[in-house]
Amino acid sequence: MKFLVTGSAGLVGSQVVQDLAKSEHQVYSCYGQSKPRKGIPVQLDLVNNDNIIQVVEDTKPDVIIHLAAMTNVDLCEKEKDLALKINAQATGTLAKQAARHGSFFVYVSTDYVFDGEKGMKRESDMPSPVDYYGYSKYQGELAIQDMASSWCIARTSTPFGMHHTKKSFPVFVAENLRAKKEITIVTDQYTSPTYVPNLSQMLIEISTRQILGILHLAGATRISRYDMATLVAQKLGLEKSLLKPASINDMNWIAKRPKDSSLDISKATQILKVKPIPVEEGLDRFISEIKTGSN
């Protein structure tokens, strides 16, 4: 199969293109600024509609996995027009091109489409974002349902894994604790942390089986940021007392965050061969990946 992956040098994208490149699939790795390490590199500027149309025209993919996004939550709050352009309008254009060329369209969305008042959200629950990042990603979801003909919206939550520049949460915790630095971590924000290699395999299964509709592809554990940081400290034998508990209300974040954006993954568990894994297993695998430097 011929794949076109956007955001292919990002945290999730770099794993997806690495996994696809190992298989018999052909992969076009789209990037904005940073060049991907695997696949056939294709420059793609999501703020340029003509460029999006041309790239799909030139590559004619069987499947598009759309991961590129403006992911900095506070920046989205400050630069709303740009966030909407990248996360929603570009998604609509790409989805329309997918429909024109008969490509299956997989859009990676977020737990932040929910308000976080009550967690463990199911696919049938109504989004109601509290911040502009979540709003713009939800507008992307709506654009797909309007424009694409064959699509899957895969919502994930707090992905963590190896990346050459982006530090995911366990790495941030480990680096600070190793340097004996205190870090403030919120006790009242809950998510479903997702180990990136597990997410990548689920995304590839969805793409090859062309599973339609909305699916929550996240880790199998609802956990607070603080408890996750504590787990990291325990597993690495680092000093837990350096973790300073705080409330989400104490943080000087520009954008509001949903308090509990954990996702119910029972649908994915039921229908996929690759199952969402618990956070403990994800962390164990991540730690051994770091030790062997396997990425």
Ligand SMILES: NC(=O)c1ccc[n+]([C@@H]2O[C@H](COP(=O)([O-])OP(=O)(O)OC[C@H]3O[C@@H](n4cnc5c(N)ncnc54)[C@H](OP(=O)(O)O)[C@@H]3O)[C@@H](O)[C@H]2O)c1
């Ligand atoms: N990270 C999270 O906590 C989280 C949680 C839930 C869902 N998600 C979703 O999962 C997906 C992947 O997230 P991630 O953490 O892997 O993201 P990431 O590491 O921030 O990567 C995002 C990618 O988007 C690309 N991009 C941004 N603006 C672009 C533009 N104008 N034109 C072309 N490419 C552009 C960037 O490419 P360049 O750097 O090359 O410009 C980058 O590689 C996103 O859709 C995100 O919304 C993320």
